[in-house]
Amino acid sequence: MGHRLGCLLAVLTFTALVAMLLWSYFATVIAEPGGVPPGWHPFADEEAAMTQQDYLDYPAYPVSGQAMMAKPRYCKKCKAWKPLRAHHDSISGRCVLKMDHYCIWVVNCVGLLNYKHFLLFLFWTCAACLEAAALLITSFVQFLTDSGQSAGESAVTPAIVFVAFVIDAAFFISLLGFLIMHARMVARNSTSIEMYEKAGLLPHYPHDRGFRENFKDVFGPRSWWWLIPHYTPAERRQRLEQALQPQAHEMSARTGGGGAAWLPPLMVAGWLEVFQALQW
Template sequence: RRLLPGSHRRNFERKPECFQSEKCVPPSHPYPTGAMWFIRDGCGIVFAIVTWFLVLYAEFVVLFVMLIPSGDYMYSAINGIVFSVLVFLALASHCRAMLTDPGAVPKGNATKEFIESLQLTSGQVLYSCPKCCSIKPDRAHHCRICKRCIRKMDHHCPWINNCVGEKNQKYFVLFTMYVALISLHALILVGFHFLHCFEEDCSSFSPTTMTLLIFLGLEALLFLIFTSAMFRIQMLSICTDETGIEQLKKEDRKWAKKTTWVNLKAVFGHRFSLGWASPFVMPNQGKTDGYQHVI
């Protein structure tokens, strides 16, 4: 579906109800602010709750089954603090990834009045989405779960109940990184715990304790494999400036190729700092055009 504003000629591949609908109201701002972003998807909400349960379960077992009962107070204190900080950062990253607008394109802005207000040059081509009745920027894709077009959409992740896109990719990467570190830490602690048991005495290990430790070890191993792989995929996607959907569809590259360092700064912030590793620091992505149209 296309519109050539210079000649005001419309060439629709489908019926043009979207441009004529009364529901298509031009937004006052390209990205409305003020409302909290939250996807009301039952499956995603369940997955998000399960994620929190598994992370807090690991925290409970590590602290109250392995560390606190241990007689080595220095060992317990150091590992307890490190593990708790990683858990806090992981859950904070999860919240930011889940509750941050991933870069949604405003609904209902594909109206004649709004298009004319863009003052585009003759011959410039706009694409519209027939599902959410919006002007579709370059590299944006429609998500059937979020019911919106998402800028630089990588994929929809049920674990965070949200899309991974232009504005929340940093938080998703941090979430995978911190969960991988938690899993590795828990796996090492479980290994040392069982090693200590085999070398000395396992009489203190009740069936309940053994079950909790075995389940934690399996959980840590699975999450370490999954989140490490996801972290690697996301970092590769960032460094090459190519989203998962673009790689899957093998889309032709219409955007300028940038260096790896520039691509990293575009996601984590234009100034390198410890804020890159903090879910509480919003990345400064500089002044970007609200609409990057295909010409």
């Protein structure tokens, strides 16, 4: 009875994990990552934006009160102004807010409005792989230690267990490394692009507001919603407004930072090079 109950619980848990990973995956695939609205500009009025021709010579303006200065950013490919932390996605041919990377596995750009979904996809996949490995490991060890075949057992079953365990473990280790790398970026409020440009590794990273605020910046303010790949319309609106008003956002941002200080280096640079090469 106890054994059957355990089996039922294992099946139900695994089914729930797979459902969550599929939900997170398709949420990442179909989500609008956060395009820059047509006509957006960082200037005080339309006239200034229209008459600003020599954009590269435009003087720096304050971004975070007295903390930092920045020039207006212009995308030559879109022929449009772009906010802080927006980058041009050459695959979709447009600028994306807080762009992290273009992911070939989700066939979408990962940015402001679907980075949470992407991280949850990694998280739930890791969890599902871990449970599968835990369920298979006894049979796997038995396969390695048994020289003879168990009575009444097909020759195919142990081979399937062996292959399934090895593939599952390989997926788990790879995705866990990727998840840890992204956890460090979330802890610093950085992105893959910014880490690649080494801006995210600066000792006083301008977007770092401390771990708690950095985490909520991606996963939202409500803790019961953190593991769900979804933003409410109000959250989406707030995120867009925040990303499109970088000056106001940065002004309240600096509270000391150091959110990732508790995380070890974890070979981030090496992992990053590999995944950048793979276009993750």
